[in-house]
Amino acid sequence: MPKVELKKISNFICRDISLRVGSGELLVLLGPTGAGKTTLLNIICGLIPYQGSVLFDDKPVDSVPVAGRGIGYLFQDLALFPHLDVRRNIIYGLSARNWGRKEIQARLDEMRGLLNIGHLLERYPKDLSGGERQRVALARSLAPAPRVLLLDEPFNSLDVKTRKHLRLEFKRIVRSLGLTTIFVTHDFKEAEEVGDRLAVMESGRLEQVATSREIFFSPNGYKVADFLGSPNIFDCESYEALGNGLVRAHCGGFPIIMVWEKENLDKIAISPEDIYVSRHEPPGPPINRFKGTIVEETSHNSVVTITIKTEARDILAKMRKEDFVAENLRAGAHVFFILPLRNLKGA
Amino acid sequence: MNWLKRIIPGWELLPIAAFLGLWEALARLNLVPGQISMPPFSMVIEEFYHLIAGGMLVDNFLSSLVRVLIGFLTGSFAGIAMGIAMGWNDATNKALHPIFSLLYPIPALGWLPILMLWLGVGELLPITIIFICSFFPVLYNTITGIKGVPKDLVRAAEILGASKAEILTTVILPLALPNIFTGLRLEAGMAWRVIIAAEMVAIPTGIGALLMRAESLIRVDIIIVCLFVLSVMCLSFEKFFIFVERRLTGKWR
Numbered sequence: 001m002p003k004v005e006l007k008k009i010s011n012f013i014c015r016d017i018s019l020r021v022g023s024g025e026l027l028v029l030l031g032p033t034g035a036g037k038t039t040l041l042n043i044i045c046g047l048i049p050y051q052g053s054v055l056f057d058d059k060p061v062d063s064v065p066v067a068g069r070g071i072g073y074l075f076q077d078l079a080l081f082p083h084l085d086v087r088r089n090i091i092y093g094l095s096a097r098n099w100g101r102k103e104i105q106a107r108l109d110e111m112r113g114l115l116n117i118g119h120l121l122e123r124y125p126k127d128l129s130g131g132e133r134q135r136v137a138l139a140r141s142l143a144p145a146p147r148v149l150l151l152d153e154p155f156n157s158l159d160v161k162t163r164k165h166l167r168l169e170f171k172r173i174v175r176s177l178g179l180t181t182i183f184v185t186h187d188f189k190e191a192e193e194v195g196d197r198l199a200v201m202e203s204g205r206l207e208q209v210a211t212s213r214e215i216f217f218s219p220n221g222y223k224v225a226d227f228l229g230s231p232n233i234f235d236c237e238s239y240e241a242l243g244n245g246l247v248r249a250h251c252g253g254f255p256i257i258m259v260w261e262k263e264n265l266d267k268i269a270i271s272p273e274d275i276y277v278s279r280h281e282p283p284g285p286p287i288n289r290f291k292g293t294i295v296e297e298t299s300h301n302s303v304v305t306i307t308i309k310t311e312a313r314d315i316l317a318k319m320r321k322e323d324f325v326a327e328n329l330r331a332g333a334h335v336f337f338i339l340p341l342r343n344l345k346g347a
Numbered sequence: 348m349n350w351l352k353r354i355i356p357g358w359e360l361l362p363i364a365a366f367l368g369l370w371e372a373l374a375r376l377n378l379v380p381g382q383i384s385m386p387p388f389s390m391v392i393e394e395f396y397h398l399i400a401g402g403m404l405v406d407n408f409l410s411s412l413v414r415v416l417i418g419f420l421t422g423s424f425a426g427i428a429m430g431i432a433m434g435w436n437d438a439t440n441k442a443l444h445p446i447f448s449l450l451y452p453i454p455a456l457g458w459l460p461i462l463m464l465w466l467g468v469g470e471l472l473p474i475t476i477i478f479i480c481s482f483f484p485v486l487y488n489t490i491t492g493i494k495g496v497p498k499d500l501v502r503a504a505e506i507l508g509a510s511k512a513e514i515l516t517t518v519i520l521p522l523a524l525p526n527i528f529t530g531l532r533l534e535a536g537m538a539w540r541v542i543i544a545a546e547m548v549a550i551p552t553g554i555g556a557l558l559m560r561a562e563s564l565i566r567v568d569i570i571i572v573c574l575f576v577l578s579v580m581c582l583s584f585e586k587f588f589i590f591v592e593r594r595l596t597g598k599w600r
Contacts, residue, residue, distance in 0.1 A: 047502055067508040079499040083521045083599045092517075093507030124599045144507060 001180045002056040002147050004044065009052035013039040015204045017052075024178040026171070028195030030185060032227055036204040037184040038076070041150045044182070045071050056147065067096075072146030072179075074154045078137040080125040086136050087121040093144040111139040114173060131162045138170065142177070149174065149181040155190070167193055188216075188228055200224050217267050217347045231269045231345075232315055239265045253312025257287050258344040267347045272305065274343035275317040279327045281336050288339045294331050297324075304329075308337060386568040394568040395575075403557070408576060411542050411553040414470065415580075418477025419538045423531055426482045430489020434523070435515065440490070447486065455480035455541050456548075463549060473545045473553070480541045485530040492526025493519055525600065528592035535584035543577055 004021040013036040021027045029037045043050045046066045053060050061069050081089050090111055094104045112118040115135045125133060134154060141149065154170075155163045171194055174181050185191050191198050192212040199209045200220075208220035217233060219225040234252025239260070241247050247260040251268045258268065276282070282289060292308035292315065299305075304324040308315045317337060329335065355361070367388050373379050374387035386394075398404035433440040455476050466472050496519050504514045546555025554573050561569035 045502075045506060047505070066505050071506060073503070073506045075499045075503060077497075077499060079497070079503040081500060081503075081518060083596070085599075092504070092509070096504070096508040096510075096513055126599065140503075140507070 001178055003058075004148055004180055004182070005055040005058070006040075006044070007053040007055065009040070009043055009050055009054070011039065011043065011048065011050040013204045014043065014050070017204075017206045019199055019206060019209065021180055021182060023057075023180055026174060026181045026183060026194065026196050028183045028185060028191040028198045029201060030188065030191045030198050030227075031201035032186055034203075035186075035201040037186075037201055038152050039204075040201070041073070041152055041182065041184060044148070044150060045069065045073060070147040072141035072144070072149045074137055074141050074149070074151040076152045076154065076156060078133055078154070080133060080137055080140070082125050085122055085124050086117065086128070089125070089136060090121075090139050090143050092140065097144060107143055107145075111143050114142070115139045130158045131166060134158070134166055138173070142173075147180065149179045151181065151183045153184050153186065163190075164193075170194075188212075192216075200227065202227060213345070213347050216345060217269055229271045229273060229318070230316055231271050232275075233267055233269045234313075235267055236265050253310075254290060254339070256339060256344065258341055258346065260346045262346070265346050269345045269347070270339055270343055272316045272318040273303075274340060275315065276338040276340065277306065277308070277317050277319055277327070277329070278336050279329060279333060282338055288341060288344075290337055290339075292335060292337060294329060294333050294335055297329075297331050308335060383565060383567060386571070391568045391571045391575075394566075395572045398569065398572060404572065404576070407552060407554050407557045411539075411546065411555070412580075414473045414553065415477055415538045415542050418474040418542075419481045419535065421474075422478035422481030423485045423534065425478070426485030426530070427489050427527060429482075430486045430527075431493060431515070431520070433486070434490040434493025435519070447483065451483045451487070455537075456544055459545060459548060468549055468551075473542055473550055476545045477538050477542055480537055481534045484534050484537075485527065488526045488530030489523060492523030495526065496522045521596075524596055525592065528588055528596075532585050532588040532592070535588055536581040539577060539581045539584065 001023050003023045003025075006017055006019045009017040017040065019027075029040065031037050039048065042048045044054055046054075046061070046064065046069055053062055055061065056069070081092065084092065087108065091104050091108055094107060099107070108121075112121070115138060117132070117135050117139055120128060120132055120136060125136070128136060137154070151170075155166055158166065167190065183191075183194055185194070195212065197209060198212050198215055200207045200215060202223045207224045208215055210218075210220075215224065216228060216231060219228055225231075232252075234254065234256075236249050236251040239247045239249035239251075242257070245259050245261045246257060247265060249256050249258065249260075249265055249268065251265075256268065290310055292310035294306050295309045295314070296307040297304055299321060302321045303318055304321050305316065305318050306324075306329070308317060315337065370385075371388045374385045374390075377384065379385035395404070429443070433443055458476060458479055459472075462472055462475055466475060500518055500522070501514055504518045509517065542553065543555040543558065546553035547559050548555075550556055554576055558570060558573045561567075561573065
């Protein structure tokens with residue numbers, strides 16, 4: 001499979017983007033809505049005009065028409081042809097490329113086995129569930145044996161459970177085919193789960209390309225940090241293993257117990273929305289429970305961001321406005337907060 | 348209504364039977380107000396039989412049918428072809444849209460005086476009127492249908508390797524069919540209404556002309572027969588297109 005390289009790509013949205021995706025790599029393009037992620041996919045496909053150069057295996061493909069680039073594309077809304085049944089959707093690209101009847105049948109059988117969609121072939125898209133539609137759309141993208149696979153937030157419309165299941169299945173399939181893949185999402189957790197590396201985009205610019213941990217713990221500038229939800233990051237002074245995958249660590253002045261099975265623990269991080277805040281002392285053992293005072297509150301839409309001052313350092317937490325009001329919280333209030341064991345990330 | 352359905356199979360025909368019975372009774376008892384008496388339903392049926400047997404109804408009906416079919420088919424075909432050109436190509440749309448926007452609001456019968464001067468009173472006149480009546484609605488419905496096809500579907504076909512012609516024939520036209528059929532269905536009925544009006548005003552043959560002759564002879568029974576034929580034809584044409592549309596798009600819509 002080819003390595004993909006973008007050299008100084010610019011257009012009406014994207015600005016001077018250079019990026020390399022290794023052969024068989026699964027890169028996640030991450031960023032908020034309107035960052036230019038879909039536009040960049042369309043540029044790689046050749047669907048929209050651009051300046052700069054797109055290279056597959058070091059060869060420019062800028063003058064190669066869309067169909068000749070060997071790309072499989074999974075659209076955000078999947079774009080299944082509603083007037084064709086599943087079988088004809090999947091073989092559409094093969095017929096368009098003049099594959100022979102036997103080759104088409106063999107490829108259809110292959111896709112049927114790979115994505116477990118044999119029972120759906122005679123159905124129309126309107127008769128499929130969300131998960132089934134995803135599978136069929138992926139089968140249609142993979143059927144013409146693309147060299148590069150582009151996915152534009154394909155799991156957006158699904159419920160959390162189906163989404164998680166399909167993500168894992170998708171990763172398994174892409175890995176087994178060894179495809180060079182670019183996966184677009186605005187969800188950091190999804191990006192973390194799917195990608196080898198993450199490329200963070202904001203306002204048409206590429207802000208950072210790194211592993212998910214590097215991005216989370218060392219965001220390159222305030223835009224990336226803001227997009228990630230401005231996580232609280234603490235440097236760790238010491239830690240000791242407790243067994244069963246747990247460690248007791250001193251990070252940012254807090255004695256913390258967390259799940260950690262690797263060698264060194266230099267930093268820990270927690271997203272503001274993962275911190276539980278209450279006016280009353282929470283029941284249970286005093287693990288990862290601390291006291292502080294709210295010194296600042298800002299409200300945006302239905303979310304309140306609060307700064308809690310503690311003896312060690314300030315903590316940023318986010319909570320739903322209705323919970324904030326129900327707990328009778330305000331600036332100056334003394335509060336208890338919990339850093340939940342499972343939400344703490346280590347590095 | 349369920350209890351009625353159980354007791355009397357085919358109960359839906361009851362209101363029609365009641366209406367016809369009431370019509371027969373009122374006419375026979377001479378209870379319909381007005382100076383000219385209303386013929387009973389049985390007399391209309393009898394006249395219907397005579398008109399068919401004598402060939403008058405069949406001749407006039409065929410004259411109207413041929414005009415409607417030629418005008419409607421050519422008008423619809425031209426509307427679909429032009430609609431594809433305008434819906435598919437922005438430049439064509441921008442060039443022609445202003446002209447068609449000006450012509451579209453003119454009622455089909457509004458063209459009658461000028462067409463009579465240009466074409467004379469012959470077969471071409473009603474056919475042209477039907478052509479105009481069918482062309483514009485089918486044109487606009489086709490444009491709407493084509494422009495309404497989601498861009499992602501076109502892009503998906505393009506990425507999958509389809510040529511422009513394949514995209515048009517395998518994606519755009521099938522998905523525009525429901526809109527095209529809406530235009531065809533509405534205009535199929537309208538074509539009959541317009542042909543009758545044109546024949547009443549300017550043409551000596553056809554159902555419309557027969558209606559006018561019956562009026563001058565004060566033959567209410569013939570007028571009713573003609574109206575009945577008109578009603579059945581409007582309904583049949585509309586139902587035909589509903590049937591074809593369902594056959595073509597029913598599975599996936």
